[in-house]
Amino acid sequence: MAISVVIADDQEMVRSGFRAILDAQPDIEVLADVADGVAALEQVRRLRPDVLLLDVRMPRMDGLEVLRHLDEEPPATPPGEAGTRVVVVTTFDQDDYVDAALHHGASGFLLKDSGPALLIEAVRAAAAGDVLISPSVTVRLLAQTARRHKARTPRRALSDRELDVARLVAHGASNAEVGKELHLSLSTVKTHLSSIQDKLEARNRVEIAAWVWESGQATSQN
Structure with missing residues (x-):
């Protein structure tokens, strides 16, 4: 079944x-594209796409507010089924945008100039429950974000391999x-990631990455 997308x-x-880039892929189908945040929320609630590609700066309601609404809404899918995953796509790699996206459950953060290949990869990653962040954003902005947040305490300690x-x-x-x-x-990597998330x-992976930076674990302690 094709990955369904709203832009x-x-x-x-x-x-x-x-739309042209994604519709050209045999495993991706764009269901709708909209020009503002209110319409984005309406289409997600109506169509229940696998992935929402979400701009930050939009009229009526900005993308981060859309993300907050989706994060706070009760799940609209049956237990065990994935809901709509959100990839934030923006021209601006400001740390406060990444910060807000991370803490409202975004499944990716992509710059608009990242190119077609990374756009396609981000959609597929999000649909698979994975996360992709533009390489130019990842390390610098996660490190900056970490300075403003206290790391959560793990339920159980991570192993050295984790x-x-x-x-x-x-x-x-x-x-x-x-x-x-x-x-x-x-498969072993995925098993470790599942254990780490638990x-x-x-x-998601974004919150794992945020914890690493916030806890000062970004470099080996050995």
Whole structure:
């Protein structure tokens, strides 16, 4: 089944460009594109897409407010099924945007100049429950964000190997890159990530990365 997408951006050329890129993929279907935050919320509630590509600066309601509403709403999907995952797409890589997106459950943060390949990868990653952040954003802005937040206390301590995995995630590594660096299979990486999320009560990779920076674990303690 194709990954269903709604695009929310106030620039028609951006919406048209994103739609053309995504609709050209055999496994992705754009259900709608809208020009403001109110319409974005309406379409997500009506269509229940797998992924919402969400601009930050939009009329009537900005993207971060849309994200906050979606984060606070009761789940609209049956237990065990994923709801709509949000990838924030913006021209501006300001740390306060990333900060707000992280703490309202975004499944990615992408700059508009990242290019078609990264856009497609971000949609597929979000639909799969993974997270992609523009490489130019990841390390610098997560580090800045960490200075303003106290790290959560894990429910249980992470193992040394889980810390290795979490650190690589915090530096923007994909699952495949984590596996290659640590000589682990992809399934083992996913198992570690699932355990890390449970111990940190983190909703996604972004929150794992945020915890690493906030707790001062971004570099090896050995």
